Amino acid sequence: MNVTIIGTGYVGLVAGACLADIGNNVFCLDVDPRKIDLLNAGGIPIYEPGMGEVVRSNVEAKRLQFSTDAAAAVAHGDIQFIAVGTPPDEDGSADLQYVLAAARTIGRTMESFKVVVDKSTVPVGTADKVAAVIREELEKRGRTDLGFSVISNPEFLKEGAAVDDFMRPDRIVIGYTDDAAGREALAAMRKLYAPFNRNHERSRVMDVRSAEFTKYAANAMLATRISFMNELANLADMVGADIEAVRQGIGSDPRIGYSFLYAGTGYGGSCFPKDIQALTRTAREHGQALRVLEAVEAVNDAQKNMLAAKVFARFGADLTGRTFALWGLAFKPNTDDMREAPSRVVLLELVRAGARIVAHDPIAVDEARRVLQLDFADNPALLNRVSFSSAKDPMEALAGADALIIVTEWKAYRSPNLERLKAQMKSAVIFDGRNLYEPGAMKDAGIVYQGIGRNSA
Numbered sequence: 001m002n003v004t005i006i007g008t009g010y011v012g013l014v015a016g017a018c019l020a021d022i023g024n025n026v027f028c029l030d031v032d033p034r035k036i037d038l039l040n041a042g043g044i045p046i047y048e049p050g051m052g053e054v055v056r057s058n059v060e061a062k063r064l065q066f067s068t069d070a071a072a073a074v075a076h077g078d079i080q081f082i083a084v085g086t087p088p089d090e091d092g093s094a095d096l097q098y099v100l101a102a103a104r105t106i107g108r109t110m111e112s113f114k115v116v117v118d119k120s121t122v123p124v125g126t127a128d129k130v131a132a133v134i135r136e137e138l139e140k141r142g143r144t145d146l147g148f149s150v151i152s153n154p155e156f157l158k159e160g161a162a163v164d165d166f167m168r169p170d171r172i173v174i175g176y177t178d179d180a181a182g183r184e185a186l187a188a189m190r191k192l193y194a195p196f197n198r199n200h201e202r203s204r205v206m207d208v209r210s211a212e213f214t215k216y217a218a219n220a221m222l223a224t225r226i227s228f229m230n231e232l233a234n235l236a237d238m239v240g241a242d243i244e245a246v247r248q249g250i251g252s253d254p255r256i257g258y259s260f261l262y263a264g265t266g267y268g269g270s271c272f273p274k275d276i277q278a279l280t281r282t283a284r285e286h287g288q289a290l291r292v293l294e295a296v297e298a299v300n301d302a303q304k305n306m307l308a309a310k311v312f313a314r315f316g317a318d319l320t321g322r323t324f325a326l327w328g329l330a331f332k333p334n335t336d337d338m339r340e341a342p343s344r345v346v347l348l349e350l351v352r353a354g355a356r357i358v359a360h361d362p363i364a365v366d367e368a369r370r371v372l373q374l375d376f377a378d379n380p381a382l383l384n385r386v387s388f389s390s391a392k393d394p395m396e397a398l399a400g401a402d403a404l405i406i407v408t409e410w411k412a413y414r415s416p417n418l419e420r421l422k423a424q425m426k427s428a429v430i431f432d433g434r435n436l437y438e439p440g441a442m443k444d445a446g447i448v449y450q451g452i453g454r455n456s457a
Contacts, residue, residue, distance in 0.1 A: 328408020
């Protein structure tokens with residue numbers, strides 16, 4: 001099938017490359033000529049394991065192309081995926097300007113029936129707005145004879161595992177309108193996704209608004225589990241319980257399960273924070289307060305301060321002359337994404353208190369440098385107290401450190417040589433924001449250890 005992807009960001013590039021990989025002819029459109037030039041030269045603008053190989057092999061096979069030519073893009077695809085960004089607006093609502101601009105481009109240039117797919121994460125009712133914009137452009141052209149239908153097909157990709165998630169989805173949500181055009185569009189979507197349904201049917205077909213809502217509801221549920229466990233972990237520290245034992249105890253209940261029950265420093269990234277804000281904003285627009293989700297967001301904001309609070313509790317409020325090693329900058333492993341990363345809060349608080357930081361991350365150092373310049377914009381000189389390392393050996397960051405702070409659970413941090421760790425550091429103290437280690441093993445090794453909810457108050 002001929003497919004067009006509008007937007008070559010994270011979602012668009014993954015969708016385009018993976019759809020090409022199963023045999024479709026995919027045209028990826030972007031307004032940024034530098035990104036298109038990079039992709040055409042074999043470069044990848046995002047870090048995602050396996051992505052580069054999939055893109056390059058399908059470009060070589062001539063099933064995947066990149067361009068800034070909007071008219072050619074719309075002419076190419078019977079199915080037009082809108083996969084542009086929906087950043088949070090100042091009031092927390094999703095900014096739809098790029099989605100509606102893509103819809104306008106389709107309406108201005110289409111010459112045949114189009115299946116228009118909202119792949120971006122968008123609020124309930126966006127499909128109606130997209131359809132209205134396309135109709136408006138067709139009316140301006142006097143081409144109301146041209147048919148189209150808007151489908152909602154939200155993505156459920158995890159950064160760091162996006163290629164596998166797309167190629168082996170647990171569900172494919174398709175929202176359509178039950179009229180003649182909608183049924184034609186649904187048939188096209190079933191044909192497109194047929195290769196993913198050979199083992200068993202993964203498609204979940206529903207009305208458009210329910211599909212739009214499903215994406216937000218899923219992320220809201222996962223974020224709620226994270227904040228719930230973080231609150232329990234903080235209480236566990238106070239009452240002398242071990243949150244890891246609690247996690248296993250409740251996770252063994254099949255009604256609960258083990259996923260997203262790990263206590264830590266809070267969630268970050270491009271999805272959970274903005275989706276929670278967008279959903280609560282939608283609720284307020286309809287006169288309803290989502291009190292649980294408002295609490296989820298408040299808990300998460302507070303949790304990002306937890307590691308710094310533990311450092312201050314041990315070393316005092318004035319950290320002048322102290323040096324801390326920090327392992328992990330990205331909001332999660334296997335990505336360089338620094339959006340809403342807890343490490344940013346930790347760095348800002350400790351550096352403002354006078355500390356020096358040696359920060360290690362296998363991938364995210366360059367992106368961290370960029371975003372931290374924004375975080376420290378009010379006093380850029382403070383950033384001179386932070387040095388960065390992407391060395392293969394994270395131990396190099398420990399020399400002379402008063403403590404090690406773990407923020408991201410990269411594999412390289414999971415099983416360090418404890419004797420070497422102690423020898424490198426000025427004092428053997430670990431603040432573990434991801435509960436990578438067992439408190440008993442750390443005590444036996446002569447290391448002062450504080451996790452999150454591991455009875456370390």
